[in-house]
């Protein structure tokens with residue numbers, strides 16, 4: 001009985017591994033295709049943002065305040081351009097990354113109103129709006145300080161609270177998030193894809209290629225035949241997600257430095273202890289057993305026309 | 307001398323939906339006999355064979371191989387049978403040799419005995435240069451030879467062949483026919499075919515099946531005599547009642 005299971009198992013593994021399709025699903029997808037799919041967008045977005053930050057943003061200023069214009073010119077983060085078309089055309093054609101309107105008001109008013117028009121879909125436009133906001137707030141501060149000075153109030157009266165935002169998550173936590181969420185999803189998918197071809201080939205495939213009946217004339221219990229095939233399915237459903245996790249971890253060690261934008265390599269060793277790895281493997285094994293059983297249940301019902 | 311019964315089939319019945327595929331089949335094959343099953347398409351030959359190999363369960367009837375009943379001990383019976391099924395295949399990704407080896411192992415043949423048998427089978431069938439080729443890359447004739455080899459490698463007391471020469475060219479048919487002629491002395495062979503000349507040449511005894519019943523049984527001469535015809539083909543046409 002055990003020998004029968006072993007023979008069937010070996011046969012299924014052997015025939016599956018000779019199939020190019022199996023190898024693609026088992027190795028190429030987990031180790032290369034998925035990691036690249038996950039990593040690439042992060043890199044593209046991250047790269048675009050960094051470039052937008054580094055280069056001066058093109059800003060069209062529509063205002064009756066020459067001082068403000070001077071302020072914009074003085075900033076090395078901004079480059080003033082002229083608005084030739086409509087605002088939306090200028091933004092769409094990227095002639096300007098954002099457009100600033102400053103409304104002139106009655107001269108006795110203490111407040112000037114400005115509008116920053118930008119395109120939230122474009123990374124460059126978002127970055128430009130941020131930069132303009134910064135320049136405007138610095139300019140506002142300068143004016144307020146002047147006004148206060150005229151009233152005899154010292155500059156430090158302006159400051160009551162100082163605060164800033166800081167990323168409290170270290171790289172390892174970011175990595176944990178990445179591994180736990182994104183990889184978790186891919187591991188389940190990897191498991192399903194890894195065993196799918198083998199399970200279908202060894203059940204419906206045997207019927208289709210007319211090999212099943214001969215196999216059934218072997219003097220071993222049908223349950224052994226079933227079990228041997230099932231174990232082959234479990235093996236693939238188990239190995240594939242492990243390879244996926246490996247591929248994704250590798251990908252994560254590239255992505256996470258970009259996410260927390262601090263460069264350098266990521267230290268995986270502290271994050272995953274041998275004990276945890278054992279638990280993870282056990283969970284993957286249980287999942288593999290479940291997924292293979294599910295697939296087998298469906299696949300044996302296919303093509304049962306004889 | 308009456309030889310020992312190897313295969314006994316009694317009152318075999320099988321129904322598929324509203325088709326009564328087998329309607330009480332009785333026959334016996336004795337040791338060293340090549341027993342032919344003849345019958346028109348849909349007569350029930352394949353169904354009989356699938357019941358003997360416990361691929362399907364008959365509704366009624368008895369099947370015994372060397373005194374062991376299929377119903378009560380199917381695995382023991384299967385150990386005694388090598389079979390070439392109608393329209394059957396083998397594993398495409400495995401080589402001719404690996405396929406034969408797998409079937410031998412599944413039937414409990416062990417060690418160097420497997421290789422010895424494969425060597426001699428490849429020799430007899432002229433498979434030499436093809437034995438390391440993947441099954442799917444073989445020609446139809448060579449595939450059929452490997453299928454036959456797979457049944458022979460088990461070295462079973464009972465060999466069952468369901469139309470083993472169908473769709474093959476004349477030389478390949480002859481190779482298989484010659485082989486059967488050669489090995490039939492040592493084995494019991496149950497063999498289904500449509501080719502009358504083949505049956506006439508090879509079969510020690512045969513049964514003509516129609517509509518799931520046996521309409522005649524015996525040696526070629528006995529059947530011709532019963533039908534009152536000169537040759538088997540005429541007897542066949544007369545017995546199954548389908549003159550052109």
Ligand SMILES: Nc1ncnc2c1ncn2[C@@H]1O[C@H](COP(=O)(O)OP(=O)(O)OP(=O)(O)O)[C@@H](O)[C@H]1O
Nearest residue numbers: 306322325327345346347348349350351352353354
């Ligand atoms: N799985 C099945 N389901 C339904 N009907 C079946 C099934 N297998 C066989 N039959 C029917 O049973 C009858 C006997 O079929 P069988 O295949 O045994 O004939 P055969 O003598 O082998 O014919 P052939 O010479 O064409 O191979 C036919 O009418 C066939 O349609």
Ligand SMILES: [Mg+2]
Nearest residue numbers: 351352353392
């Ligand atoms: Mg048939």
